[in-house]
Amino acid sequence: MELLALGDTGYGDELLFGAVITMKLAVYGFLLALVFGLALAVFALKGKGPRWWLFRVYASVFTGVPSLLIIFLFYFGGAEIVRGLLSPLGIRVKLDVSPFAAGVAALALVYAAYLGDLIRGAILNVPKGQFEACEALSVPRRHLWFRIVLPQALRLALPGLANTWIVLLKDTALVSLAGLNDLIAQAKIAAGSTKEPFMFFTAALLFFVLISSLTLPLVRQVALRLERGQRRARV
Template sequence: MGLLAYGAEGYGDELLAGAWVTVQLAVISYALAAVLGTLMAILTLKPRGVRWTIGRVYASVATGVPSLLVIFLLYYGGTEILHALLVPFGVDERPAISPLWAAVAALAFVYTPYLADLLRGAIQNVPKGQLEAAEALSVPRRQIWLGVLLPQALRIAYPGFVNIWVVLLKDTALVSLAGLTDLIAAAKVASGSTREPFLFYGVVVVFFVLFAAATIRLANRHARRLDRGVRPSEA
């Protein structure tokens, strides 16, 4: 039975479909976590006040609870959670949540505080003289953030962002336990039917290794481009 054969006698199409689901899950989850993490970093930049306290509580929960448990909670209880949130607004509905979006929400929930902490530290490492110079020139606050602080902070935090991407990519394997037909779920079905688990799980290993290696290589190339013209700080 050929691995890449298509049709009733092969599992190549199922594996490719599962790989596509895995890629979608990783990219969408990471993009959402990056956006939310950026907002969280900005809102909790000052270590005091209500926003800081709420952010710390959220970070403690998200980083202290196993990712698999969060996936189960949102997959099996996501409909009830949405219903409870909508009831105060007069909406008495129970919207169905697909396994993909439940997994996206779970991974974004878990990794948002990691990215927020990383970016917050990077913002705090941007030389304060640049902020003071922009304020002295009466540059609007929005332009200071978009044109001065965030570009430099993202360059500083870039290696850490890449590391978190690799960790999130590996965590996508957990969603197969919640019913999402990703690459691992497809490999499980194929290995159970053919009794060749080493072959199909080996394909999964190769996929994750090659995908992670390719993204790291692209990230390193982009990092070198970001570092052009940046002089190392003197001791």
């Protein structure tokens, strides 16, 4: 009841607004990381040659550097990076990087390294007979990837994708240090104004627990759908 009363003074709305920002940050970052990670997985699928070494360098950098440092790099130096890339082309732009954009870009690039390795391993675990059969039947490559290989790889990678989503969701709290008014930042402001840190930080904690808990049944439903037609081993 006390929390609801504080909501009448604006803190409930502020927490809700912060929760929406946190969810947008997590969803956009994860979707971009998934797309980029898939591209990296296909790019380095052979496991040898220049592509493989480029992928290993990328993965080593973004998995070995703290996510917070990447967020700061994009927030404070993102405009300079873009200008540096475009200036050789004769393109001059005036750009201001918002905390939200910096957070999405940083989380996407960091977790694309993890997802690229995960998806690559899943693709390699798809039976080689699937590729050979498609080649023998002259199946177009787009059908081979989008209708045959990737659905099977997604089924294999699903537990890892779910774990990565939960870890990325927790890392969204780091973006508040770059000035984003997400749930953590709003809870901190409310706690400082009311001198009730336990209440507001507990509310933020419950939000993350709730989203993580809702992820599990959703993943279970997706797994059941992807497993249709799979032969179950009898015990």
